[in-house]
Amino acid sequence: MSTWDAEVAVVGLGGWGACALWQIASRGVDALGIEQFHPGHGWGASHGGSRMFRITCLEHPELVPLARRSLELWHELADLSGTSLFENRGGLLIGPEDGRIVGGTLRAALHHGIPVEHMTPATLRERFGQHAELGPDDIAVWEPSAGILRPEDAVRAATQLARSAGARVVTGTRVHSVELVSGGVELETGGGLLRVRQAVMTIGSWLASLLPGLALTPLRMPITWFRPATGDSRFELDRFPVFMRELPGAEVLWGNGSEKEHGVKLGLEVHGRAPRPIDPDTDDRCVVSEDWAELTGVLGRYLPGLEPVPSQVSVCMLTTTPDGQFVIGRPGGDPRLILAGGCNGHGFKHASGIGELLADLVTHTPPPMPLDFVSPDRVALRCSMRDAGGEGLPACATAPDARVRASPPAR
Ligand SMILES: Cc1cc2nc3c(=O)[nH]c(=O)nc-3n(C[C@H](O)[C@H](O)[C@H](O)COP(=O)(O)OP(=O)(O)OC[C@H]3O[C@@H](n4cnc5c(N)ncnc54)[C@H](O)[C@@H]3O)c2cc1C
Structure with a gap:
């Protein structure tokens, strides 16, 4: 009998986590989603009725293909769930021609x-x-x-499709600590200890406090x-x-x-x-x-x-984050842990594509884009996570020069 509660836990079901759970479960992986509130709640980053979608991502050239793929996935999510999630009404960018x-x-x-x-x-x-x-x-x-994207409806639709694909979803349950152990991760929750082979941490603004030591x-x-x-x-x-x-x-x-x-x-x-x-x-x-x-x-x-x-x-x-880019990847290459956060105020449009990237990482599928510019190692100031697994794999690499001035968020 397996000593693991699931192959993968996705902790945090906001925009990024709900889409990740949908994508991971759709690949037939035994997945568990854990959310401290309920999908579509108003305490994190994925609420407020609307989010701007645009393909002209000025924040990084690699984000343009991600936005294009995300749009395909938003349409897929809308079709599969029978929900209207994206209204293609066009968008206006105004300012000096040489401005940001x-x-x-x-x-x-x-x-x-x-x-x-x-x-x-x-x-x-x-x-x-x-x-x-x-x-x-x-x-x-x-x-x-x-x-315009509809964030609350998108989170609920992705969570529902994840459930339909076989994911288990636990709501009203908070993960209090994350410990790396031999061959996996232990998550201490209000409802007891959960042991999983891989943990995907999509906990938005809570990433900085649950895993201190990241420059977030x-x-x-x-x-x-x-x-x-x-x-x-x-x-x-x-x-x-x-x-x-x-x-x-x-x-x-x-x-x-x-x-x-x-x-x-x-x-x-x-x-x-x-x-x-x-x-x-x-x-x-x-x-x-x-x-x-x-x-x-x-x-x-x-x-x-x-x-x-x-x-x-x-x-x-x-x-x-100090350089204004997202955080997506395995800290120190650790096979047990994936971090995804640092949205910098423009991450909802990419949530569906990021969900797919996270599923690629979980299933060891080569992602369709380079992930160096979003590597967690560039925001890891010190390793704060306990590794009881003794596998000698650094969960956080040290990047002492990561403390540069925070760049302003965009949409
Ligand atoms: C005002 C504002 C406007 C924005 N406008 C745009 C826009 O126009 N276009 C755009 O693309 N982006 C925009 N963004 C950014 C976008 O909303 C975010 O990038 C996106 O919502 C991030 O989603 P997330 O899943 O990472 O975080 P969240 O939505 O915050 O999800 C994190 C989830 O993790 C859960 N959680 C946290 N800790 C735990 C724990 N220990 N155990 C269990 N669960 C936990 C939380 O409850 C939450 O549900 C905007 C952001 C803001 C704040």
């Missing part, structure tokens, strides 16, 4: 042959006049392949919804598509138009200043006026016509 957002988008489009449309300030004013106060160097890029910074990111003035239909989603707009000072305003009972969804990334690091367990999710003060400070200028106080606010968690 538009410059990066144009470079990605050129390099990878992604069809985009350039808009002069005059065209932008004509088509999307809601965006006021354009700077003298501002232009816009329209990406027809962009659109969890941050509090509020999402806010604002109502347009009564009778103003210019801000409805079909007329005000998902966008990112680089403002003077390199702040980035992002959001999408209003839907159903919700107002216009907006957020602001403030660059050049460290956002507030938090502990996802102790951070108070109640919202305070500081959560939207900076945004309301610029709103009247750049998007006039919205009420100055949000109608709804939600708090989201994200995790940054």
Whole structure:
């Protein structure tokens, strides 16, 4: 009789973990998903009703093929689950032509042959006049392949398909510790000890506290919804598509138009200043006026016509890495453990493709893209995990120069 509870445990069923469990179980692997809350909850990073999808990934050239593959998988997930998960409405990138957002988008489009449309300030004013106060160097890029993903529905659909493919799913159960043992991993949970051959840790902002020693910074990111003035239909989603707009000072305003009972969804990334690091367990999710003060400070200028106080606010968690790239892989090449996190605020669009990459790692299938730039070893400051297995495999390699300045998140 096997002494193992499962071949693979996927710990954390947010966007990345739910998609990983779906992909792993679909390959016939005996898989167990463990989630401390329930799939589709609002305490991590995968909630808020919408996420921007775009193929023009300005964050790294290797992410473009990942986004393309992710889109295929989002369609597959939607078809198999009978759920509408992606709305291909196009997306708008606004800012200086040589800036981070538009410059990066144009470079990605050129390099990878992604069809985009350039808009002069005059065209932008004509088509999307809601965006006021354009700077003298501002232009816009329209990406027809962009659109909106539905995070909560996607998490629930992937979890359900994983179950249908044979995965066991345990919710309301927290993993309190992870210990490497001979031939596998022991997970101490509220419901007892679980022994698995491989553990895939997709625990979002909790990765930094469960496995301390990684150069990861969890941050509090509020999402806010604002109502347009009564009778103003210019801000409805079909007329005000998902966008990112680089403002003077390199702040980035992002959001999408209003839907159903919700107002216009907006957020602001403030660059050049460290956002507030938090502990996802102790951070108070109640919202305070500081959560939207900076945004309301610029709103009247750049998007006039919205009420100055949000109608709804939600708090989201994200995790940054020193170089702004994800963390995906086996620390120190350890065959027992896979880490996946460090979303840097732009990881939902890739969740389905990352799920497939994680299934490749679990099944020792060569992944379709190089994973060096996302290697966990580059964020491993010191080895903090107990290895009772005595296999001499370092769970964390040491990268003393990993402490470089955190780069700002993007969408
Ligand atoms: C405000 C905001 C806006 C964003 N906008 C975009 C966007 O437009 N486009 C885009 O592509 N990306 C966007 N992102 C990033 C994207 O949302 C994240 O990359 C993605 O949701 C990360 O998913 P995850 O599964 O890694 O983390 P999470 O969704 O946080 O999932 C981690 C899961 O692990 C569980 N867990 C943690 N610890 C334990 C434990 N010990 N035991 C059991 N379970 C545990 C948690 O409960 C949680 O369910 C945005 C992020 C934020 C915060």
